[in-house]
Amino acid sequence: MTGIHPAWLPAEAFRAVGSRRVAVHGDGELVDTIRAEVASAGSPSSSSPDLALSIAATPGSLGDEGFALARSDGVTTVVADAPAGLLYGFFHVVRLGEAAFNADRPVEEHRPALRRRMVEHWDNVHVNPVMGQVERGYAGGSLFWERGALRADLRRVRDYARLLASCGINAVAVNNVNVHATEAHLLTDRLGEVAAIAAELRPYGIRVHLSVNFASPIMLGGLATADPLDPSVREWWAATTSRVYETIPDFGGYVVKADSEGQPGPFAYGRSHADGANMLADALAPHGGVVHWRAFVYNHRQDWRDRSTDRARAAYDHFAPLDGQFHDNAILQVKHGPIDFQTREPVSPVIAAMPGTRLAVELQATQEYTGQQRHVCYLAPMWSEMLRFRLHADDGPAVAAIAESGGLVAVSNVGDDPFWTGHPLAQANLYAFGRLAWAPDADPLAILDEWIGLTFPAAPPQLRQTLRAMMDDSWHTYEKYTAPLGVGFMVRPGHHYGPDVDGYEYTSWGTYHFADRDGVGVDRTRATGTGFTGQYPQPWADVYESLDQCPDELLLFFHHVPYGHVLRSGSTVIQHIYDTHFDGADEAARIRDSWSVVGHLVDPGVDARVRERLDEQVRSAEEWRDQINTYFFRKSGVPDAKNRRIY
Ligand code: GCW
Numbered sequence: 001m002t003g004i005h006p007a008w009l010p011a012e013a014f015r016a017v018g019s020r021r022v023a024v025h026g027d028g029e030l031v032d033t034i035r036a037e038v039a040s041a042g043s044p045s046s047s048s049p050d051l052a053l054s055i056a057a058t059p060g061s062l063g064d065e066g067f068a069l070a071r072s073d074g075v076t077t078v079v080a081d082a083p084a085g086l087l088y089g090f091f092h093v094v095r096l097g098e099a100a101f102n103a104d105r106p107v108e109e110h111r112p113a114l115r116r117r118m119v120e121h122w123d124n125v126h127v128n129p130v131m132g133q134v135e136r137g138y139a140g141g142s143l144f145w146e147r148g149a150l151r152a153d154l155r156r157v158r159d160y161a162r163l164l165a166s167c168g169i170n171a172v173a174v175n176n177v178n179v180h181a182t183e184a185h186l187l188t189d190r191l192g193e194v195a196a197i198a199a200e201l202r203p204y205g206i207r208v209h210l211s212v213n214f215a216s217p218i219m220l221g222g223l224a225t226a227d228p229l230d231p232s233v234r235e236w237w238a239a240t241t242s243r244v245y246e247t248i249p250d251f252g253g254y255v256v257k258a259d260s261e262g263q264p265g266p267f268a269y270g271r272s273h274a275d276g277a278n279m280l281a282d283a284l285a286p287h288g289g290v291v292h293w294r295a296f297v298y299n300h301r302q303d304w305r306d307r308s309t310d311r312a313r314a315a316y317d318h319f320a321p322l323d324g325q326f327h328d329n330a331i332l333q334v335k336h337g338p339i340d341f342q343t344r345e346p347v348s349p350v351i352a353a354m355p356g357t358r359l360a361v362e363l364q365a366t367q368e369y370t371g372q373q374r375h376v377c378y379l380a381p382m383w384s385e386m387l388r389f390r391l392h393a394d395d396g397p398a399v400a401a402i403a404e405s406g407g408l409v410a411v412s413n414v415g416d417d418p419f420w421t422g423h424p425l426a427q428a429n430l431y432a433f434g435r436l437a438w439a440p441d442a443d444p445l446a447i448l449d450e451w452i453g454l455t456f457p458a459a460p461p462q463l464r465q466t467l468r469a470m471m472d473d474s475w476h477t478y479e480k481y482t483a484p485l486g487v488g489f490m491v492r493p494g495h496h497y498g499p500d501v502d503g504y505e506y507t508s509w510g511t512y513h514f515a516d517r518d519g520v521g522v523d524r525t526r527a528t529g530t531g532f533t534g535q536y537p538q539p540w541a542d543v544y545e546s547l548d549q550c551p552d553e554l555l556l557f558f559h560h561v562p563y564g565h566v567l568r569s570g571s572t573v574i575q576h577i578y579d580t581h582f583d584g585a586d587e588a589a590r591i592r593d594s595w596s597v598v599g600h601l602v603d604p605g606v607d608a609r610v611r612e613r614l615d616e617q618v619r620s621a622e623e624w625r626d627q628i629n630t631y632f633f634r635k636s637g638v639p640d641a642k643n644r645r646i647y
Contacts, residue, residue, distance in 0.1 A: 001605035004156065005419045007163050007427050009094075012457040014041035016097040020076075021046035026055030030083035033203045034090045050101060051093065053078045053086055065170070066111035067092070069100075076100050084170070084205040088112075091166040095450060097457075113400060116331075116360065116407025117437035118171035118209070118292075119164065119430075120255060121414075125149075125175070125190075126182040135176050136366050136496075138373035139415030139422040144174055146416075148182070150193040157200040160414065165204035167434030171407075172206055177257035177294065179213035187212050187240060188220050191247050198248050207252035209292070214256060214276065215264040216240070227269040228279035237283040245287040253289035254280055255333070260297045273297070273318065274325035281330040292360060292409070293326075295319050295334045295350055302510045310522075310530035311510030312338040312557075315350045320535075324356035331406035333360040336386050336399075338532070339511065341369050341411075342488035343479045344382075346544065346554055349535035351402055352391035360406030361386075361399060365413040365429045370478055372497050373413060373422035375617040376591055377478045378471040380432035380444035387440040392537050400440030408437040423613045424606050425471060427455065445472055456602060466598045470591045477591070479553075480584025481624045484577045486557035487513045487521060490628070498620055499627040513556070515635055519563055520573070521556035533558060552576075563636040577632050578640045581625040588621035 018041035024034050034053060038045070052075055059081035062068060067080040067089030078089035092110065093100045122135040123142035133141040143157055144150065151157075164172070174197055175183050186194050187210060198208040217223040217236045227233055244251050258265030258276055266276035277293035284291055298314035319332060326332060332354065337345025341364040351359060363383055364370075370377045387400040387408075400408075410433040413421050421427050428451045435447045445468070452459065452467050459467075482499070483490040489511040492500040504511045513520055523529030525545050533545040543549045544558045552567045563574035571579065592614040599607040630647045633639070640646055 001418075001603045003418070004159070005424065005606070007420055008431055008451055008454040009163060009166055010455070010457060013094060013097070013454045015457070016101060017051065017094055018042035020050035020101060021048070022051045022053070023047060023049040024053045026053075026083060026086060028083040029203055030087045030205055031055065034087055037090060049075065051076045051078070053090055055079075055083065055086060056081050062109065063111055065115075066109060068107050068109045069093070069105065070107040071100070071103070071105040076105075087165060087205055088168060094166070095454065097453075112168060112438045113440055114404055114407050114437050116171055116290075116409075117169050117434060118173065118360075118407055118409045119169055119365070119412045119414075119433075120173040120177070120209075120211075120362075120409055121412045122176040122178070122366070123174065124180065124183060125186070125193075126180065128180060131176075131178075134415055135178060136364075136368045136411070137415050138367060139413060139420060139426075140417035141415055143414065143416055144193075144197055150196060154196060154200050156416070157197060158203070160420075161201040161204035161206050163420075163430075164201075164206060164434065167431050168438035169434045170206055171209055171252050172201055173209040173211055173252075173255045173292070175211045177211045177255055178261070178263060179211050179257075181219070183211075184213045184216055184219050186210055187216055187244070191244060195247050198251070202250065207250055208248060209252040209255055210244075211255040211257070212280075213264065214258045214266070225269065226264065228266050228271050228275045229269075234279055234282070237279060241283040241287065241289070245289075251287070251289060253284050253291055253329075255292040255294070256280065257294045257296065260294065261300050265297075272322060272325070274322045274330075277330040277332070278325075278327045281327040285327070285329050290329045290331050292331050292333045292406075294362070295332050296340075298510060300510065301508045304506050304508070304512065308530070309510065310524060310532055312522075312524060312532045313530060313535065314510075315348060316353055316535045319350055320353040322357075323354040326357050328358070331358045331360045333362050333406070333409060335362050336383075339488060342486075343370055343475075343482055344486045344553055344557075345488065346486075346540075346557060347386055347389045347391060347399060349391070349532075349537075349540075351399055352396075352537050353535070358405040359402055360409050361403045362409045362411070363433070365410040365433050367413065367426065367429075368496055369491065370475070371617070371620075373426045374497075374613050375478055375588075375620065376423065376425050376471060376474045376614070377429075378425075378432070378444075378448060378474045379429045380436060380447055381472075382475050383433070383436055384440070384442075384444045387436060391540065393539060396537075398440070403440075408433075408440075410437075419606070419609060424609055425467075425613075427451070428471060448472060460601060463598045463601045466594050470594055474591070477584055477587040480580040481588065481621045481628075482584075483513070484556065484580065484628065485521070485552065485573065486554040488557065489513070499624045501627060501631045514560055515632070517635055517637070519561050519565070520632075520635075521560040522558070523560040524558050529560075563632070563638055574632060574636050574638045575641055578629055578642070578644070578646070581629050582642075582644055585618075585621040585625040588618050592618050 022043040064082045067085040080086040280291040524532035
């Protein structure tokens, strides 16, 4: 490999289309994009085509982004009501490859389940002294900015847009939700940079969104206040937003992190988060924009001695009482779990609590807490479980259905690294995110197979099967050797990589495990704990409350139990900790072994990068195993029933 890895769109992935005669009917920028794609695939254009892509003369019921696909009489046809749908239909044909051409197909209609399918970058313009160019980025620098300036050459952004569109993503927020002094200016005097990025994304149907600082009227407008009910503040936002739309007519809207981890917000003025969000919603409404207002609001200056404050409760306590108060173009963006993208969390109860509010669900493709793109960790099984979860009873809506009102958002795992994502296999997470946002019911294993097929089109069956086996269950493997039974954290403070069991235990961040000589876990019950279980509707309020019914994998999230507590699996908590940590580290070693057999079947550059990462994963998994096991052995004094080496 020389240059930039093509990810899931190598030239070979276009071979089936490229060897067919293709006709494209329709007008508009996105249809021209399809024409350019067809030409670069090598397809001759033809009036008697093998593949006909057309905008319907009279729009039917496919919507802006849907398409219909069929094959009969030797012609594969894709029809859409609008150009974006035709583009998605084109990429669907690419995904199908030969299968799109080798037999008749009855008409299939495809429409995205979620209208907003968004990737958010935590990219900084100015290299942040603590967080670097990309906050929680594990794939090099930013695709957009380099050391304080917009990149002169944005061609790679166009390639990025193509990758995103091919898996169905239609919105990108370009900058970090922690909006520092330099980045605040993207809204005003540096708006041209956002417009330049928008111009690269637009041909692939992707709208640009911008993270803004709530205190912008003070920072940029010279006002004395950012009070959302102050008329001069409202006028400033309205005028500023109008200028944004003069420059970027299809601008998507704002993303806001307010009153969170040091960011300014409406609390300073005694106003609610609905007041703050609605002010921005009103400024955006005349232009058709939306504000994504984040629900990640909690006290990060907690006293660890204070057992009454529970970070898991915070989003619900702040936002559930505001249900019904948000304007229609204000979308409350909720992290999928109540804390912070841990390897295992229950689904956030906020998602069930706000039927009168448009909700977007946020997840983390960047692997901050799941191995930082040094460990193989295919996240689609976790996301799929969450999207299918029904917070009410079995007949209530799944999370994905609730998110239809606002969308699905992933924090990006991409940077300027030649492999896009650092670990080449981490590309699968971005791909799977797009596919799940389009079809949340899709099977994560089928998505993985699809990704393998596109990314390694020449792969012999042995390579495909090995990749599948390495990746499919890799989230569980990671879970086994890290913090046990849903208790979370136990990572090194600051960078969050590797084990540090007590690293956060006596800090202000609200992420504790309370291990002592007798037991471990956080009592979040109504009976004796923080009462967090009461934020869930039934049956979960009772299931999580009950020691007997609580699922094992979440036991320590909800309960503080003695080491001898017997899990539903039949094992004690302490023995489970030992067993999973030995198993997890062994599995990491097996993943590496299996790659060593097939690595030579891929490009040497890919092989070298994967090997380097697997070595680190094995080293790190052993470190996790030994620190966790030793810690709990020393605390509990309970020996391993299998007498393995603990230090
Ligand atoms: O997980 C935490 C991260 C912060 C991040 C924050 C958030 C952008 O450690 O780096 O800040 O979440 O989601 O706002």
